[in-house]
Amino acid sequence: MSDEAPPLVYEGLDPAPQAKPTIEKVSEAVKDTAQRVSHAIEAARKPGMPLSILSNIAREAPLGSLLVAFLLGVAVGRRR
Numbered sequence: 001m002s003d004e005a006p007p008l009v010y011e012g013l014d015p016a017p018q019a020k021p022t023i024e025k026v027s028e029a030v031k032d033t034a035q036r037v038s039h040a041i042e043a044a045r046k047p048g049m050p051l052s053i054l055s056n057i058a059r060e061a062p063l064g065s066l067l068v069a070f071l072l073g074v075a076v077g078r079r080r
Contacts, residue, residue, distance in 0.1 A: 044051040058065040 041051065043049065045055070046052060054065075
């Protein structure tokens with residue numbers, strides 16, 4: 001009998017997948033999120049969609065839009 005122990009893992013099996021470093025995982029998540037946000041913004045800027053309407057209103061009446069944005073900010077700020 002030999003003193004060598006049998007190998008615990010058969011060498012013919014697929015090796016265990018290497019864990020990605022945390023920075024790579026975070027980087028991929030940020031890139032994926034940025035792409036989703038940019039696609040959502042592009043979709044919302046199409047004619048007739050909310051961002052298109054808001055940008056048209058702000059272009060036509062910038063001071064009135066600023067007033068509305070300020071009042072909405074005050075209203076939301078008081079709730080918290």
